[in-house]
Structure formats: C-alpha cells, structure tokens
Amino acid sequence: MSSEYVRGGGRSLGVSQRWTEIARALDPRVLVPALLLCALGLATLLADRPEFVAGQARWMAVGIVLCVATVILPYRRMLALIYPAYGLVLLALVAVLLLGREVNGAQRWLQLGPLGFQPSEMAKVAVVAVLARYIRFRRDQRTVKGLLTPFLLTLMPLALIVKQPDLGTALMLFPVLFVMLWAAGARSKHLATVLMLGALSIPVLWTVALEPYQKRRVMTFVAPVVEDARDWAGAYLPRVVSVTALPLRAAGGAAGAAAAGADVDARAAAAKLAQDERDARYHRRRSMIAVAAGGFSGAGFRAGVMNRTDAVPESWTDFVFTVHAEERGFLGVLFLLGLEGLLLLGLATTAREVKEPAARLLAVGAMTLFGAQACQNLAMTVGMAPITGLPLPFLSYGGSSMLSSWILLGLALNARAHKPMVFTERDFD
Amino acid sequence: MYEQRLRRLLAVFYVLLGVIGARAFSLQVLGAEESAGRTWASLADRSREFIVHPRRGEILWADGSKMVSNVPTYGLEILWGTVDLRIVPTVEDLRAAYPAGLSAERRSALESKLRRVRPKLLMPAGATQPQQRWACRYCGTQRASRGAPTRRCRDCTSLDYEEVPPLYPEDLAILLETSVHRVHVALIAAMGRWEMNTHWRSHAMLARIPDSAVESLSLFPERFAGLVPLARNGREVDAAGRMIAGGTRLPDREDLARLTDERRAARGLHVFRTESVSPALVGSSLIEKEYDELLRGIPGLSERSRTRASDFEARTDVIRPVQDGTDLRTTLLRNVQLLALEEVERGAPEGGHGAAVVLDVRSGAVIALASTSRDAMDHARSHVMPGSVYKIVTAVALLEAGHSPDEILTCEGRARIATGGRYVCMHSDGDIALRDAFVRSCNGYFSQQAAAVGADGLVAAARRLGLAARPLLGTFGSGRSTRAGLEYSRPGKGDPELWRRWNLPQIGIGQGAASASPLQIAVAYARIAAGGRLLQPFVLERDRPDPATIPVDPVLARWAPFLRDAARSVVADEEHGTARREAALAALRAAGKTGTADTQVRGVKRNNTSFVGYAPYDDPRYCAIVVFENMPQKRYGAEAAGDPVARLLAEALRE
Structure with missing residues (x-):
C-alpha cells in the first residue's frame, strides 16, 4: 500500500461541490428506513408513554444533527483521533463503575449535570471505529497472531460493560468483532476455532462471570423451549419435576440449606433469587402474550389491552416491540421487519460501494451492530432468546441509544462524502 | 471474497428476521386459532405461581411417636x-x-x-337466579x-x-x-x-379444604370470584406434650400490633392480616418457639398452568422445591410424662402450683417435665423458695471449705446465732454432726454452718451443683422469675455485711432469699447421684452429649459417697429420717431429701413442699423431684411429695 494512499487527503473540491458530495452521502436507502423506524418508535411511544414523546423527539433531532455533523467531518480525520476517543470511553466505563447511578440493579448510568448517559452505548460506536482504524491496512488478521490486538481492543470495554453488569450490550460486541474481522479477510477456520474455544469456556463463565439474575434469565429461556419441544413431540412425560426445576435446584437448594440454619441473610438471598426468577418468567410470558394479543391486524392505536394495563414491564424501552406488535398486529410486525431489512440492505450497499477499507469496515460494523441488536431484541420479545437489557435501535426510548445509533449511521455514510483518491484496486483479500 | 462475505452476512440477517417473522406469525395468527376463540390475553396468565407450604416439623417422644403434629392445610377466605x-x-x-x-x-x-x-x-325459596x-x-x-x-x-x-x-x-x-x-x-x-x-x-370460614380445591380455586378465579384459599397450619397436640411443646398463649399487645390490619387498628378493631395469623401463632412458645426456624422449613414455589389441549387440565411444575421442617425428637418418655402431669395436677393445692421433673442420671436427659400451669409459665423452670432440699448446697460448701463432716454443733431448737440471724428447728437436736443433721434436716446445724462458710462459699457450692444464674434448658418459657438464686452474693441496699449476717442463716436452710427452680434442684441431686459428674439437662436428642465428655467435679466426686449415704439415710433411717414413713420410697431403694419452705399468700401462711430423690441408691438411674407450691400448713415435704416421686421413679425404672 502506498504512503500517498495512507496520507491522502482526498480530492480537492470546491465548497459547493463538497456540499453536493455531502448531500449525496446522505443516502436515502439508509436514512429513509432509519427515519421510518424512528417515526414508528415515536408513534408507539405516543400510545404507551405520551409523556416521553417530546424527550424522544428531542433526542431524535439531536441524533440527526449529530449524524449530519458526522457526515460532514472527514472520517479519516476522525479515525486519526479514535485512539484518544477510545481511551476516553474506557475511562468513562471505569468511571461508571465507580460513580455510576444504579438503575434496576445495574450500574450503567453516568450523571453529567442534569444529563445522564450510558457510556456502554458510546462504547459500541468506539469499538466499531477503533477496529476499523486498526484493521484497515493490515493483512495480519489472516494469522492467529494478528487476531490478538483486535480481540484485546474489544475485550477491554466488554469486560468493563459485563462488570456493570450489562450482559446484553457486552454480547453485542462479539458479532461486531467477528464480522469485521471476517469481512477484513480473517480466515474462517481461525474464527471458528475461537468461537469453539469460547463455547468451551461457557461453563467457566457461567460460574464466574454471570450474576444470579442473569443465570435465571438464561434458564428461564432454555427451560420453556425444551418444554415446548416436548409438547410438540406429543410426548407427555411425567412432570413431577419439570425441566425448569433441575438447573434451579442447585442454587435454590444451597440457599435453602443455608436458610435451614436460620441464617437470615441466606433466607433473604433465596427470596431474592426466587423473585428474580419470577420476574424473568413473568417478563417473558407477558411479552409473548402481548405480541400474540395483536392478532393479524392489531388492536389499533391505544387499544391494546396489555399495553393499556401496563402488563409488560419496560414496554417503552427494551420491550417497545410488544406495544407495536399488539397495536398493529402481524401486518405491523411485517412492516417493521421490512424496515429493518431495508436498513441492513442500505448499509450493505454502502459497504459494497465504498472502496476504502476503513470506510467499508465502518459500514460493515454498523450493519452488524444494528442487525444483531435488532435480532436479539425482537427474538427476546417473541420468546426465542433470553431476556437481556438491550434496546431496539431507533425505536426504544432512550437518549444514549438514539444518539449512538445516529452517530454510527453517520460514520457508515461518511465515506460517501469524502471519497479518497484510490491508487489501487486492492481489496481486503 | 469481500463482496461474497457481505452477501452471506446479509443473508444471515434476513434468515434471522424471517425466523422472527415466522414466530410472530405463529403467535399472532396461528396462536389465536389454536386457543379456539380465546386469545392469550383473555386468559391473562395461563399459569400461576403458588407458595407450597412445607410440612412443619413434628415434635416427637423419645420413642419416635408424635407429641405434636402440625398439619399444613388450607382455609378459605371469603371476600x-x-x-x-x-x-x-x-x-x-x-x-x-x-x-x-x-x-x-x-x-x-x-x-x-x-x-x-x-x-x-x-334468597326466598323458589327464587330463580336474578341475573x-x-x-x-x-x-x-x-x-x-x-x-x-x-x-x-x-x-x-x-x-x-x-x-x-x-x-x-x-x-x-x-x-x-x-x-x-x-x-x-x-x-x-x-x-x-x-x-x-x-x-x-x-376470612378463614372453612378451616380445612383439600389441595385439589385450592388448585381449582386458584386456576379459575373468574369462576370462583371472592373465594381465596389461605395457607395455614393446623395443629394437633398430645395432651401430655402441651407443657413442653404445645403451650399456646393469647397474642400479646406486640403480636396484635404486628398482625393487625393497620387501618382497622386505627378504628380500635383487631383484624388479623390473614396471611400471617396462623404461622405466627403456631410455635409461639416453649420448644416450638425455641426451634421454630428448624420446625418451620422453607416454602417452595410451584407453578400451575393450563395445558394447551384443554383449559380444564392443569399441570404443576416445581420451580423451587419445598423443604420440609425438621422433626425434633425429645428425650421425654411418654408414660413418665403423662404420670408426671397426673401427679402434679392431683397433688397441687387449689390456687397453688405443682411441678415435677425426672432426669436420667446417666446423661442428664429430661424424661419428664410437668407443671400444673396451663399458661406459658413453666413452674418446673421457675424459681421458688426451695426449703430444706437446698441444704445440699450448704453441705457441699461446708465440705469444700475444709470443715470436717464430724464437726459437732449444738442445735437448741430455736435460737439466735452468733451472726445475729435466727433459726427455728422442729426438734432440739442437741449436739449433732453433718450426716445426722442432713438426715434429720436440722435447721440449727445448717444455719450456723451457712453463717460460718459465708456467702462466697455458698455461691461456689451452688455453682458446682448447677444452680447457675442462667436458666437451664434454653430460654423457652422460662417462667416468671428472673431471680438468679444467688442474689445474696450481691450487695443490696444498705450495708451488705449486715444483709449477709441476717440472711445467711436463712439461705443456708433454703429459706428467705434462697431461690432455685425444681429443675435446678433435680440437677444438683443428679450430680451427686452421678458421683460428681457435671450433668447438664437437655430435652432434645440432638443435644445429647457423649458420656465420655461429661466432666467430673473433683469436690463433688470426693464427697458424693458421703452425701449419697446421708441421702439414703433420709429414707432408710427408721428412727430419724425425714422420709422414713414413705414405704414406697424405701421399696424402691431410693435416696433423697425432703424440703418444706415457709411462704405466705396474702398474709396466710403456706408451705412449699418438695421431695427430690433418686433410685436405686447404689446404682442411681433416675432422679425425680416433685414440688407443690403454697400448700396449706402442716403438709411436710415427704408427706405430700414423697409418694409422687416414688411413683415417677418406679415408672421411669419400668421403661
């Protein structure tokens, strides 16, 4: 790779030409689905929590402005500053552990004056950008040794996010890392080996890293799936002890045994575990009921019983899809899935059309993050995945998530506005 | 390769979104048909979670049969x-x-x-359902x-x-x-x-309803609106067990405050909050209270859900298994306990109290513990003025202080002694040594010796014999008295020396400020009978000590043969023994000591009469005490309590 390419400042353009380029960069194939998703989010919020609509609209406007600003700034300049920015994000993640505000048992929020934000949301953007910056001109990702640094860059924020604990966000960084490496030409067998090693380390992580409530959530998901499968197979085996009970017995039994010794703390801990477990089961069941209640054409605006009775907790953030599904039915679900598909298609097109490696990686990273987050969120609301605290991009209520989504979108689109001079047709391979 | 991988990635996401769409289709479109016109929402919750109440632990007799049976059951609340x-x-x-x-x-x-x-x-007869x-x-x-x-x-x-x-x-x-x-x-x-x-x-109109009804009531609340099953504990108490395990008491002010619905309480009404009334009142006293954490167990959690096939079938899944309460096996022998209750109820005077304790001399196990009291007050563990049975303390103090058992003192029947205190003896025993004084229960001898050994000597001896300040057998139902039995060792108001000078002669014969519970006296004599082994009473098998680990007190071990011989003579000495007239005791080859303390009830003179004994005297196995409080005058220890003790010992030996 020539040094001119590395330091190339792009073509020299006039002011009007530059703005034309920028306007062209705001690709409607990406922006229209994103805006429609935002509008859908606002409409859902209007039915569920009207008092939050103004705030959400404000965050959305700020997000769009940031997106445009991100498009205006040359991405190469931004990438030149990405390591200090990455360092700042790591610092913010450490700060959140020390000074953070606790919400729902997790310490995820950092308070800056009147504003609270989640550094973990920024970490997602930072990881995509830092990986793009690191991998762009390298070829050594095709070797095992070359994989080490990208993994290190991802695992540092990931460990801090797991510590908060925010397992859902942390898990999203894995697909981003793997897909970006894969797209950059890493060998599939290397990545598969790493994945296999990761799978083998699950028992260790299960005992060391997961909080009891997170274990419960996973088991709450696993057990009914097994039961459903048994139902469908038509085999009514004896149900004296359900599948649910088996993995829970160890924790419950240990707590129970301690409680038998009149240990008040152990009794409280057992009660807490039981409560977590009930919450997770309740949550899953309620969200499925709400989705099912939508039927084919939906209950109509503000007419969903589950929505009106606040039957689904967190229905304005992580479970926003349940409200949408109940009010607009299967047709609405198809519409939303279609928008998600279009957004991913638009980002894939961008990733194909831009030529510079970092730009491609940014687009691939953004696409992976949006795709994985949407799939996980939708799957958990329809009972196909364990419940993790993960917002649906552009729809869920929340400033940090909205801003980080729009910034990421701006980064992905940026390369269209600042096309570098290309001296080589070298692809990743 | 890049573009190919990009296409694959996009395909993967499309497949995932497609699967999610299919799942939504099955829930939203197929699911509605499957439930035959009922949407999931119409069922609100297809499953409900229930607390499964654990079986409360049983309290068992020594032979393993049930003393108190706690039955977890359900009541019905009508809203x-x-x-x-x-x-x-x-x-x-x-x-x-x-x-x-x-x-x-x-x-x-x-x-x-x-x-x-x-x-x-x-509704009048013949009326149809209005709506x-x-x-x-x-x-x-x-x-x-x-x-x-x-x-x-x-x-x-x-x-x-x-x-x-x-x-x-x-x-x-x-x-x-x-x-x-x-x-x-x-x-x-x-x-x-x-x-x-x-x-x-x-609420709680129907005391017991079956589990199947609970299931139906809970699963179909829309059909049985206003009827709520309530978990509660029923209890069946064996008559013989009520003293030690089944003591019930009325809820006190604190309980009422805790259990009462606050809004009702504001209007001066007591309405128990339904969820807590039953468990709170079971286990409110005695053994049940002391070991409630063990007996109670840990509730489990189950879920009952309607199957998809039919709304009228339910299946139960265990979420958290229930842990039943632990059974507690006592050392109480049923027949002896029943007899003890019978004896104290028959022998206690009207308005007075009675108590009986039987101990196993080999281990300290309590095999009977009875009191006439029907309230939570346990007279077997409440302090009373013990009378002459307390002379064992003075005797041990005397021997420990180095006085010879052959030391002769003069009893004048009624006299003021050197310290200034006075004594009254039934007889003028003249010159007398320790053994004879114990056999004849000579107040003159013991009063003078108590003053001679002093308060510290008496305290040390009382401790050796187990008359400690701490209540024995845990804290449950420890009764009315908080007196430690050693109060005389602490300076009271005024001049402590003066207090001691006037009171020690009385304390030395178990009168005045002397204080001990029947259980403590029984333990003291059991220690002598066991050759100085420091037995500690226990009532649960789980507390049974290893016999090899029971320590031996050197002072008691040295003088136990002498004191056992004296105690034997109380029954066997046909001329002077204070229990010589009790043929039943003699037949059992028992040894022991009589006691009679002067008390007053509203100005009327009464007696606390007692007898403590063990049998057989040469190889003691059981030690028993019977105390009747506030007996009318002229009922001395052996007269009132001798026969009951003999019957208790005979019954225990038969077991």
Whole structure:
C-alpha cells in the first residue's frame, strides 16, 4: 500500500461541490428506513408513554444533527483521533463503575449535570471505529497472531460493560468483532476455532462471570423451549419435576440449606433469587402474550389491552416491540421487519460501494451492530432468546441509544462524502 | 471474497428476521386459532405461581411417636366485596342442610344467626337466579346482566361475551369436598359479619379444604370470584406434650400490633392480616418457639398452568422445591410424662402450683417435665423458695471449705446465732454432726454452718451443683422469675455485711432469699447421684452429649459417697429420717431429701413442699423431684411429695 494512499487527503473540491458530495452521502436507502423506524418508535411511544414523546423527539433531532455533523467531518480525520476517543470511553466505563447511578440493579448510568448517559452505548460506536482504524491496512488478521490486538481492543470495554453488569450490550460486541474481522479477510477456520474455544469456556463463565439474575434469565429461556419441544413431540412425560426445576435446584437448594440454619441473610438471598426468577418468567410470558394479543391486524392505536394495563414491564424501552406488535398486529410486525431489512440492505450497499477499507469496515460494523441488536431484541420479545437489557435501535426510548445509533449511521455514510483518491484496486483479500 | 462475505452476512440477517417473522406469525395468527376463540390475553396468565407450604416439623417422644403434629392445610377466605352472590343459600337450603341429630341448642343458635342476616341476601325459596353473569371473552371481565350484555366491555370494549356457569353452594361443597351444611353455615356466619361492617374481609370460614380445591380455586378465579384459599397450619397436640411443646398463649399487645390490619387498628378493631395469623401463632412458645426456624422449613414455589389441549387440565411444575421442617425428637418418655402431669395436677393445692421433673442420671436427659400451669409459665423452670432440699448446697460448701463432716454443733431448737440471724428447728437436736443433721434436716446445724462458710462459699457450692444464674434448658418459657438464686452474693441496699449476717442463716436452710427452680434442684441431686459428674439437662436428642465428655467435679466426686449415704439415710433411717414413713420410697431403694419452705399468700401462711430423690441408691438411674407450691400448713415435704416421686421413679425404672 502506498504512503500517498495512507496520507491522502482526498480530492480537492470546491465548497459547493463538497456540499453536493455531502448531500449525496446522505443516502436515502439508509436514512429513509432509519427515519421510518424512528417515526414508528415515536408513534408507539405516543400510545404507551405520551409523556416521553417530546424527550424522544428531542433526542431524535439531536441524533440527526449529530449524524449530519458526522457526515460532514472527514472520517479519516476522525479515525486519526479514535485512539484518544477510545481511551476516553474506557475511562468513562471505569468511571461508571465507580460513580455510576444504579438503575434496576445495574450500574450503567453516568450523571453529567442534569444529563445522564450510558457510556456502554458510546462504547459500541468506539469499538466499531477503533477496529476499523486498526484493521484497515493490515493483512495480519489472516494469522492467529494478528487476531490478538483486535480481540484485546474489544475485550477491554466488554469486560468493563459485563462488570456493570450489562450482559446484553457486552454480547453485542462479539458479532461486531467477528464480522469485521471476517469481512477484513480473517480466515474462517481461525474464527471458528475461537468461537469453539469460547463455547468451551461457557461453563467457566457461567460460574464466574454471570450474576444470579442473569443465570435465571438464561434458564428461564432454555427451560420453556425444551418444554415446548416436548409438547410438540406429543410426548407427555411425567412432570413431577419439570425441566425448569433441575438447573434451579442447585442454587435454590444451597440457599435453602443455608436458610435451614436460620441464617437470615441466606433466607433473604433465596427470596431474592426466587423473585428474580419470577420476574424473568413473568417478563417473558407477558411479552409473548402481548405480541400474540395483536392478532393479524392489531388492536389499533391505544387499544391494546396489555399495553393499556401496563402488563409488560419496560414496554417503552427494551420491550417497545410488544406495544407495536399488539397495536398493529402481524401486518405491523411485517412492516417493521421490512424496515429493518431495508436498513441492513442500505448499509450493505454502502459497504459494497465504498472502496476504502476503513470506510467499508465502518459500514460493515454498523450493519452488524444494528442487525444483531435488532435480532436479539425482537427474538427476546417473541420468546426465542433470553431476556437481556438491550434496546431496539431507533425505536426504544432512550437518549444514549438514539444518539449512538445516529452517530454510527453517520460514520457508515461518511465515506460517501469524502471519497479518497484510490491508487489501487486492492481489496481486503 | 469481500463482496461474497457481505452477501452471506446479509443473508444471515434476513434468515434471522424471517425466523422472527415466522414466530410472530405463529403467535399472532396461528396462536389465536389454536386457543379456539380465546386469545392469550383473555386468559391473562395461563399459569400461576403458588407458595407450597412445607410440612412443619413434628415434635416427637423419645420413642419416635408424635407429641405434636402440625398439619399444613388450607382455609378459605371469603371476600365479600367481590364474592359471587349467587352462592348465597336460601333459608330453606340452610334448614334442609341441617345435619341429622343437630342439637336443639345448636339449631337455635343457627336460627338466631339466620334471623340477624338481612333477609334480602338470603334468597326466598323458589327464587330463580336474578341475573346471569357474563365474562368478556377477551379480557375476562365479568358483569351481571339479564341476557347477553349489549354494552361493550368497560375494560377492552369488546362485545364478545360468554355466560359464566351459575355457581351454587352445592357446587362449592363438591369442590371443597365438604358438606353443604358446613358451607352454608360458613356463608351465613360470613354474612353475619358482613352485616356488621360491609367492608369486612371475612376470612378463614372453612378451616380445612383439600389441595385439589385450592388448585381449582386458584386456576379459575373468574369462576370462583371472592373465594381465596389461605395457607395455614393446623395443629394437633398430645395432651401430655402441651407443657413442653404445645403451650399456646393469647397474642400479646406486640403480636396484635404486628398482625393487625393497620387501618382497622386505627378504628380500635383487631383484624388479623390473614396471611400471617396462623404461622405466627403456631410455635409461639416453649420448644416450638425455641426451634421454630428448624420446625418451620422453607416454602417452595410451584407453578400451575393450563395445558394447551384443554383449559380444564392443569399441570404443576416445581420451580423451587419445598423443604420440609425438621422433626425434633425429645428425650421425654411418654408414660413418665403423662404420670408426671397426673401427679402434679392431683397433688397441687387449689390456687397453688405443682411441678415435677425426672432426669436420667446417666446423661442428664429430661424424661419428664410437668407443671400444673396451663399458661406459658413453666413452674418446673421457675424459681421458688426451695426449703430444706437446698441444704445440699450448704453441705457441699461446708465440705469444700475444709470443715470436717464430724464437726459437732449444738442445735437448741430455736435460737439466735452468733451472726445475729435466727433459726427455728422442729426438734432440739442437741449436739449433732453433718450426716445426722442432713438426715434429720436440722435447721440449727445448717444455719450456723451457712453463717460460718459465708456467702462466697455458698455461691461456689451452688455453682458446682448447677444452680447457675442462667436458666437451664434454653430460654423457652422460662417462667416468671428472673431471680438468679444467688442474689445474696450481691450487695443490696444498705450495708451488705449486715444483709449477709441476717440472711445467711436463712439461705443456708433454703429459706428467705434462697431461690432455685425444681429443675435446678433435680440437677444438683443428679450430680451427686452421678458421683460428681457435671450433668447438664437437655430435652432434645440432638443435644445429647457423649458420656465420655461429661466432666467430673473433683469436690463433688470426693464427697458424693458421703452425701449419697446421708441421702439414703433420709429414707432408710427408721428412727430419724425425714422420709422414713414413705414405704414406697424405701421399696424402691431410693435416696433423697425432703424440703418444706415457709411462704405466705396474702398474709396466710403456706408451705412449699418438695421431695427430690433418686433410685436405686447404689446404682442411681433416675432422679425425680416433685414440688407443690403454697400448700396449706402442716403438709411436710415427704408427706405430700414423697409418694409422687416414688411413683415417677418406679415408672421411669419400668421403661
């Protein structure tokens, strides 16, 4: 790779030409689905929590402005500053552990004056950008040794996010890392080996890293799936002890045994575990009921019983899809899935059309993050995945998530506005 | 390769979104058909979680049979605000449901209850159900209406209703597997209360209902609205066990504050919060209280859910297994305990109290512990003025201080001694040594010696014999007295030396400030009988010590043969022994000591009479004490308590 390419400042353009380029960069194939998703989010919020609509609209406007600003700034300049920015994000993640505000048992929020934000949301953007910056001109990702640094860059924020604990966000960084490496030409067998090693380390992580409530959530998901499968197979085996009970017995039994010794703390801990477990089961069941209640054409605006009775907790953030599904039915679900598909298609097109490696990686990273987050969120609301605290991009209520989504979108689109001079047709391979 | 991988990535996401879409289709489109017109939402929750109450641990006799049986069961709460009034019986229903052989008084009571109830609630004979009930298919909300409702459901605006099948008391009776009569009476009683206060949450009307009914009531709340099963504990107490395990007490002010519904309390009414009344009152005293954490167990959690195939089938899944309470095996022998109760009830004077304790001399196990008291006060572990049985303390103090047992003192019958204190003896025993003084229970000798050894010597001896300040057998039901029994060792008001000078002669003979519980006295004599082994009483098998680990007190071990010989002579000395007239004790080859303490009840002189003994004297196995408090005058220790002790020892030896 020539040094001119590395330091190339792009073509020299006039002011009007530059703005034309920028306007062209705001690709409607990406922006229209994103805006429609935002509008859908606002409409859902209007039915569920009207008092939050103004705030959400404000965050959305700020997000769009940031997106445009991100498009205006040359991405190469931004990438030149990405390591200090990455360092700042790591610092913010450490700060959140020390000074953070606790919400729902997790310490995820950092308070800056009147504003609270989640550094973990920024970490997602930072990881995509830092990986793009690191991998762009390298070829050594095709070797095992070359994989080490990208993994290190991802695992540092990931460990801090797991510590908060925010397992859902942390898990999203894995697909981003793997897909970006894969797209950059890493060998599939290397990545598969790493994945296999990761799978083998699950028992260790299960005992060391997961909080009891997170274990419960996973088991709450696993057990009914097994039961459903048994139902469908038509085999009514004896149900004296359900599948649910088996993995829970160890924790419950240990707590129970301690409680038998009149240990008040152990009794409280057992009660807490039981409560977590009930919450997770309740949550899953309620969200499925709400989705099912939508039927084919939906209950109509503000007419969903589950929505009106606040039957689904967190229905304005992580479970926003349940409200949408109940009010607009299967047709609405198809519409939303279609928008998600279009957004991913638009980002894939961008990733194909831009030529510079970092730009491609940014687009691939953004696409992976949006795709994985949407799939996980939708799957958990329809009972196909364990419940993790993960917002649906552009729809869920929340400033940090909205801003980080729009910034990421701006980064992905940026390369269209600042096309570098290309001296080589070298692809990743 | 890059573009190829990009296409694959996009394909993966499309497949995932497609799967999610298929799942949504199965839930939203297929799911509706599958539940045959009922949406998932109409069932609200297809499954419900229940606390599964653990079996409460049993308290067992030494042979393993049940002393107290705790039965976890369910009651039925009737919430009048929401109850389906169609279960209200007619007057004729109620009369027809009287069981055969109902007494005239009971019938009259029922009739009067019936008359108090507002007539319009009790439907006249022949009246049809005034209104049918309809449930919204969508959200389950019920409403009353003649014919299908024409107005939209107020909750979900649906017009799709189904009729709720009528509910009659007979249906309820079948569900509860109980007689119609009981259901009717329960309803009538509940209505009577409701009449007093229409906001009343009438509850626990039917004491026991089967688990199957609980399941149905909980799974179909829309059908049995207003009827809530309540978990509670029933208890069956063996008559012989009530002293040690079944002591019940009325809830005190603190309990009431804890259990009472606060809003009711503000209006001066006591209404127990239903969820906590039963468990709180079971285990409120004695062993049950002391070991409640063990007996109670840990509740489990189960989930009952309707299967997809049919709404009327339910399956139960265990979420958290229940842990039953632990059974507690006592050291009490049933026959001996029964006899002990019988003896103290027969022998105690009117207005007085009695207590009996039997110990196993080899281990310290309590094999009977009885008191006449029906309240939580346990006279076997409450302190009393012990009388002459306390002379064992003075004797041990004397020997420990280095006085020779052959030291002669003069008893003048009634005299003021050198310290200034006075004594009164039944007889003027003249010159007398320790052994004879113990056999004859000579107050003159022991008064003078107590003053000679001093308070510190008495305290040390009392400690050796187990008359410690700490109550024995844990803290449960430890009774009325907080006196430590060693109060004389602490300076009181005024000049402590003066206090001691005047009181030591009295304490030395178990009078005045001397204080000990029957259990403590029994332990003291059991230690002597066991050759100085420092036995500690216990009532649960789990506390049984390893015999090899029981320490031996050197002072008691040295003088035990001498004291056992003296105690034997109390029964066997045909000339002077204070228990010489009790043939039953002699027949058992028992040894022991009599005791009579002077007390007063509202100015009238009374006696605390007692006898403590063990048998056989040459190889002691059991030690028993019987104490009757506040007996009328002229009833001395052996007269009143000798025979009961003999019978208790005989029964124990027979076991």
